[in-house]
Amino acid sequence: MSRPKIARKSTFIDMTAMCDVAFLLLSFFMLATKFKPDEPVVVVTPASISKVILPDADIMLITVDAKGRVFFSIDNKGIRKALIENVDEWKGLGLTDAEIYQFSIGSSIGAPFNQLKGYLSSTPEARSAYDKTTAGIPTDTSVTNPDNELAMWIRSARNNNPKLRICIKADGEASYPNIQKIIATLAGWKIFKFNLITNLKAVPPGTYASQPAETAAK
Amino acid sequence: MAEIDTSGGGGHKKGGVKKAKKLSTRVDLTPMVDLGFLLITFFIFTTTMSKPKTMEINMPFKDENMKKEEQSKVKESTALTLLLSKDHRVYYYEGMGSDPLNPPKVEVTNFKNPGGIRQVIIDKKAKVDALVRSGALQPTDKTTVLIKPDYNSTYEDFVNIIDEMSINGIQVYAVVDISPVDQEFITLTEAANAGK
Numbered sequence: 001m002s003r004p005k006i007a008r009k010s011t012f013i014d015m016t017a018m019c020d021v022a023f024l025l026l027s028f029f030m031l032a033t034k035f036k037p038d039e040p041v042v043v044v045t046p047a048s049i050s051k052v053i054l055p056d057a058d059i060m061l062i063t064v065d066a067k068g069r070v071f072f073s074i075d076n077k078g079i080r081k082a083l084i085e086n087v088d089e090w091k092g093l094g095l096t097d098a099e100i101y102q103f104s105i106g107s108s109i110g111a112p113f114n115q116l117k118g119y120l121s122s123t124p125e126a127r128s129a130y131d132k133t134t135a136g137i138p139t140d141t142s143v144t145n146p147d148n149e150l151a152m153w154i155r156s157a158r159n160n161n162p163k164l165r166i167c168i169k170a171d172g173e174a175s176y177p178n179i180q181k182i183i184a185t186l187a188g189w190k191i192f193k194f195n196l197i198t199n200l201k202a203v204p205p206g207t208y209a210s211q212p213a214e215t216a217a218k
Numbered sequence: 219m220a221e222i223d224t225s226g227g228g229g230h231k232k233g234g235v236k237k238a239k240k241l242s243t244r245v246d247l248t249p250m251v252d253l254g255f256l257l258i259t260f261f262i263f264t265t266t267m268s269k270p271k272t273m274e275i276n277m278p279f280k281d282e283n284m285k286k287e288e289q290s291k292v293k294e295s296t297a298l299t300l301l302l303s304k305d306h307r308v309y310y311y312e313g314m315g316s317d318p319l320n321p322p323k324v325e326v327t328n329f330k331n332p333g334g335i336r337q338v339i340i341d342k343k344a345k346v347d348a349l350v351r352s353g354a355l356q357p358t359d360k361t362t363v364l365i366k367p368d369y370n371s372t373y374e375d376f377v378n379i380i381d382e383m384s385i386n387g388i389q390v391y392a393v394v395d396i397s398p399v400d401q402e403f404i405t406l407t408e409a410a411n412a413g414k
Contacts, residue, residue: 004313015247022254029261040256046377050273064373166274172374176302179376180395183277192279195272198377204331208387 004060020161040108040131041065047201050210054197058163060154061197064170068178069136071108072153079161086099092116110134113149122176140182143188158189166194182207255293266300275380278392292362295349300335300363301400302379304370308335309404312342312365324407339363339386363391366400 010190043065063071074080081104088095091113095103099120103109110131111119119130143155158164165187168181186194203210294313299322301309306329311322327335342361349355363383367376376393383391 012246014338015251019247019251019254022258025259026254026261029258029265033261045270046374048271048273048381049269050381052272052274054270055270059338081308169270170373172377175369176371176373176374176376177369179373180367183393187277192277193274194277195274196377196380197270198273198381199237200271204336204385205384207336209385 001103018177039063040110040128041069042170043171044173045169045198048196048198049201049203051200052195054167054195055165059165060157060166061108062150062168062182063168064168064174064178064182065136066171066173066176069110069134070139070150070178070182072112072137072150073108073130074161074164076161077104079157082160083153083157084164086160087113087116087152090152090156093120097119098127102113109153110136111189112138112214139178139185141181141184143185148185149180151188154185154191156191166191167197169197227268234407273377273380275393278394292364293355295355296346296359296363297364298339299400300365300379301404302365302367302371302375303404304368306372306375306378308375308379309407310335310338311403314389315399315403324403324405326411329375335379336382336386337343339382339388343386343388350352361388363388365391365393368401368404369391369395 039061046093057075059075061073061075063073065071074190081100084095084100084103087093088100093113093116095117099117100122106127109116109119111134115134119127122130130213137150137153138147140147143151145151154166168179170181179187186192254412289347292314297312299311299314301324303309307326308328309324309326311324313322315322327333327338339361342363346355346359346361350357350359354384365376365379367379380391380393382388
């Protein structure tokens with residue numbers, strides 16, 4: 001007497017295909033990714049309808065947080081090194097090679113010149129703690145004011161790379177006089193064209209900007 | 219989970235000859251898939267896919283050596299002055315308020331829609347267009363908006379108002395420092411509105 005055999009199906013699933021998909025996606029993300037630059041402060045930018053995309057290279061970023069503190073950054077590692085060497089020489093900061101290296105690989109700087117050496121020689125933890133309490137880079141409306149350190153940063157950065165595009169990334173809560181100081185500083189160096197970093201928002205319907213380009217041009 | 223399937227290809231145990239068990243070459247790929255997805259998750263979270271958007275802004279050219287005649291003139295009838303103030307309020311008046319004997323009528327609005335500053339800009343544009351059609355203004359005359367953010371306004375107001383310019387297709391606008399006269403207008407209007 002033999003029972004009819006029930007073919008026992010294995011629960012084992014072939015994972016090869018899934019593995020292929022997973023690694024395909026993985027390689028896509030690895031190649032497409034650009035790590036978020038670590039920002040010293042959280043900035044919530046206001047929204048605008050502008051769709052202009054920020055270019056990748058030659059950026060000078062002036063960050064203003066909600067309290068109006070100013071941070072300064074440029075993008076290229078080589079230029080950062082040249083910049084800090086210039087500043088070091090000019091202001092006589094006496095930075096060591098290690099500190100110069102720390103600056104070139106770092107991100108936005110919010111320390112006044114007299115605290116820059118201490119800032120660069122400290123540990124990353126101490127630096128991020130410092131960024132939370134610092135008053136930011138001193139600014140003023142006049143570029144001739146020796147206290148306007150932002151003006152000096154901008155000037156040396158532009159000497160190193162004249163193609164730099166200037167971007168202001170400010171928090172929506174920042175009060176206007178703080179922004180005005182930056183704009184006045186830029187105007188002092190005869191820079192009248194710059195970019196404001198904003199989030200994207202939808203174009204309100206029924207307005208001029210929502211019309212197709214050909215009717216808007218008329 | 220990580221066992222290797224050694225069951226071979228079906229066991230016929232009838233014959234007396236002992237067959238050497240064939241080791242399967244199949245490897246369980248589940249952990250590898252796990253690892254793959256773990257890394258994908260990591261990259262998804264750290265990546266910035268959308269590039270930040272920017273808004274280009276041109277400030278009025280300022281030069282101390284510029285001669286009076288070279289400075290661009292704005293006609294009173296095409297001008298609209300917006301004063302940004304605290305609590306996202308916008309004070310506005312037509313013209314430039316340059317005549318001290320005849321102070322402009324200052325009104326207050328906000329960024330809310332409808333009925334906010336957008337309507338004011340649209341109305342002003344229609345008015346200028348009508349003037350151009352009637353021949354009172356040259357076709358080259360365009361609505362000119364002067365933006366004067368005061369000390370109580372925020373960066374958000376500033377971005378919003380410039381955004382309104384592009385939303386409403388205002389090609390000529392300028393961000394100017396606020397003058398004491400304009401500051402006075404705000405105080406007066408505020409006082410007048412408080413009495414209501």
